[in-house]
Amino acid sequence: MSRPRILVINPNSNHEVTQGLEDALKPLDFASGPEVIFQTLADGPFGIESQADIESVAMPLRRLIEGDNSSAAFVIACYSDPGLQVCREGTDRPVFGIAECGVLTALARAETFGVIAIAQRSIPRHMRYLRQMGLTERLAGERPLNMSVAETASGEGTLASHRRPLEDALGIPVIDPTQAAVTMALGTVQFSRH
Amino acid sequence: MSRPRILVINPNSNHEVTQGLEDALKPLDFASGPEVIFQTLADGPFGIESQADIESVAMPLRRLIEGDNSSAAFVIACYSDPGLQVCREGTDRPVFGIAECGVLTALARAETFGVIAIAQRSIPRHMRYLRQMGLTERLAGERPLNMSVAETASGEGTLASHRRPLEDALGIPVIDPTQAAVTMALGTVQFSRH
Amino acid sequence: MSRPRILVINPNSNHEVTQGLEDALKPLDFASGPEVIFQTLADGPFGIESQADIESVAMPLRRLIEGDNSSAAFVIACYSDPGLQVCREGTDRPVFGIAECGVLTALARAETFGVIAIAQRSIPRHMRYLRQMGLTERLAGERPLNMSVAETASGEGTLASHRRPLEDALGIPVIDPTQAAVTMALGTVQFSRH
């Protein structure tokens, strides 16, 4: 029997980001578990930094997912969860958003959670989304890095490469949202076939 | 290198329940991933059905966890999350409660969630806990089976054996809380060593 | 001095709906006030009934608004407020969503409010949006007509033609969301130039 697939979609067209995601998710690629596949959204912007960037990838993500017959679950790997609702509408297979999964996973680890945003301008959008999810009550706050998406992907990999050093330095759990989402996807896929 | 361990603790002393948990979690036992180990709390009640049952296992769970040097993460496998806070206070290693993880995982799958309780009398307690977690806003409701914990464990296994048939019959995601928690534990453990 | 313009955009391509909107808004077309103009989104679907319909018009609405140099304010006349955030990002001129304005106006008239949805399937989406706006606390409930958008536009006009008879029959205020939004737009435009 072939391994079921989890498709992790990078909605921006920066392959360096996709490569960073692939590196960050290796620990979940178990030989006897689902295969974790990565795909760059060809017609995505180079970085998703505005509401227009978000909206511009929603329908392309929907089409990608509807045209995919081989994946058992999908992860949209951008902290704005672009197209999440429209993708869910288009398939019976589970679709995970990394912002949603990141926050939910943080809530399983501590009393309150904070968010590191890439840019200041995204914070009101994130706050709106937290309200939409009904998950504001344990929010401690959000702080920006004031970097571009491309900057965060350069150097030695994605943000995920900073997770463990940060966790060690701070002494509190640090959640990488994509790792959180692929973990949930893995559990969902694995239990749906056993 | 030896595999890190996730210790799933059944806080009641009913070995049939522990066996059911073990059956339910097999799909997450990857050769190259953490080892999932199960333990019955020897001095737990036969079923945790009252607040007294919950309180009576809190400190035994804490002692079990403090005395364990070999596990990388813990899962308390009872939907009342007994002793969760006191266990977290006693260790730097992550401790997951299945109620918390079950609800959080449900929130990653659908707009609203419902809960199947074993007994009616537990529902006010669960509502209080949802308020404590700040997670009431997307609750659709909770309904009781009006069974004993022992009854739910008899027959062909734990509740988890009903998950997939229920999901197929209802056409909506059905989350098994222990599966949700061990999934989160697996991700946490796996990413903390890579 | 020429009159400033309020552009009311019907995001679906059903001209009968646009005509109904035009009829419904006549009372706000004061000779000495802003001109209320109506436009059908040429590449919109015939009715906006799904999340895909919503997403598919977001960027076209943004482009329409960015390409418009003659309007002082915009109203997106669809109860899902498609593209509202992305349109606001694209212009300094005010953009009103009829769902947002409808609910806010209802809150100025009564202790609680209810919503008449066209279809049952839209209700979870509306609930999500109410949470996003932080406006759930005084919601009494929502009930569906179980009609298509096209059906609601046929006959003697849009839904707005039923507003006064409903209000008379029920003895409580009945708000037409587009009337609410254009009212707010009119005030905004009128006070910004005096």
Add this chain to the structure above:
Amino acid sequence: MSRPRILVINPNSNHEVTQGLEDALKPLDFASGPEVIFQTLADGPFGIESQADIESVAMPLRRLIEGDNSSAAFVIACYSDPGLQVCREGTDRPVFGIAECGVLTALARAETFGVIAIAQRSIPRHMRYLRQMGLTERLAGERPLNMSVAETASGEGTLASHRRPLEDALGIPVIDPTQAAVTMALGTVQFSRH
């Protein structure tokens, strides 16, 4: 056919404030729309600055409204919305409070809103009222001018004369509550007769 009337009531007895309101609302006085009429509450205090001031005008406002047969809608033009509920109880015609309408209109313009209070001592009262309206979730904060009501009315007019300069200086929407309320009243009256 005579024009319907919107009666804007200044609940304090300071005619300078009433005059300022009249100036501020001129842009909504359309020849083919409702007539906007202004009235000073003769037995109101010179400024409404305390809870006692608020309570003292509630019943006089009710009597004024009950004794008025010629207005189609009423606006109570004081940011404490004195007597709003009791006035609504006394008439089937719509009664608008400027605090309620101001906040609701702000919510149609931005992600969060702030409030400029005249005096520090009013802020706890305003917070209590925001809770009552269920509208606290998007509040950014409130700051006092630490002036008397009379001081705010002196000089070149009411606060409303500062709205546009403030808006230009800050680059964000600035809402004048009375303008917001009369706008809503205008829409309500206009649509109720067409």
Add this chain to the structure above:
Amino acid sequence: MSRPRILVINPNSNHEVTQGLEDALKPLDFASGPEVIFQTLADGPFGIESQADIESVAMPLRRLIEGDNSSAAFVIACYSDPGLQVCREGTDRPVFGIAECGVLTALARAETFGVIAIAQRSIPRHMRYLRQMGLTERLAGERPLNMSVAETASGEGTLASHRRPLEDALGIPVIDPTQAAVTMALGTVQFSRH
């Protein structure tokens, strides 16, 4: 040393209600504790059943309290807590509202609380007040008796005479709001002088 006084004010002018309150509060009249005194608001309506009734007693209550030099604390004995804020503004001595104290005391006894209203029409007003107090989260519901205030006071005394039989019949705590408020007043007065 003379005993400090707690003044319980019946804001309606029905002496039968005041007498019922006096009967209901006897158990708190300890020889070595504060004296509990009762007063009927002479110019109150015969029953407080509308918003107008509530507003009409606010300033009379304020004047009564400001003119009273002999009481250490006040209780406003009407479930609408008329004039509570304005009375608090007028004195440094504590003023208790029976609705507020009734709900708060109920929250010390059970997971959720319900309210028995005298009339259906009061329920929206009570809901508004619960929101204002920030105390809706544990509300189970409210049901009306559909009686007049006068009817509830006739027969063998006030509602308080039904408290114990109801409690026995229902097997859950039943709180009389005036008893709750005078209890809190007694503690406050007693601790302020020792």
Add this chain to the structure above:
Amino acid sequence: MSRPRILVINPNSNHEVTQGLEDALKPLDFASGPEVIFQTLADGPFGIESQADIESVAMPLRRLIEGDNSSAAFVIACYSDPGLQVCREGTDRPVFGIAECGVLTALARAETFGVIAIAQRSIPRHMRYLRQMGLTERLAGERPLNMSVAETASGEGTLASHRRPLEDALGIPVIDPTQAAVTMALGTVQFSRH
């Protein structure tokens, strides 16, 4: 007829704390009212400063209450309300927690409330508990003394001895939680027998 008893339990084993409680509650010991009795939990820790301390006294408190046939009501006199739910499950007699009663009583006195914690580390626990009680909406904040429980009990008595000086210095009500709880217990007991 003998006086009914209110049993105030100090869950820590520090007799100095119990003595301080006894001093603080003297004003409620009315000859014709319930007798207020104090008991030190023999097997409690010297101070309750951690979650483990809290959990360790829950079942001992339950057993103490179940084994007590002579008290009409119980007060658990520790600001973490240890064992409150499990004690309530074990008896039909009312059980009061001082944190719950303290916050509820504060809400009857002012618009917002603050909390003085003994130690910083307790604050997240208190926040969690406030969420559980649904009582966060009017919280102004919490500040720690950074003392041990033993330190707060040394000198001239418990914290309660500072209540009046603090109240005088601050000009706002200062609530002692144990006084608040025993007051509520007194009212409950007194009205249940009359």
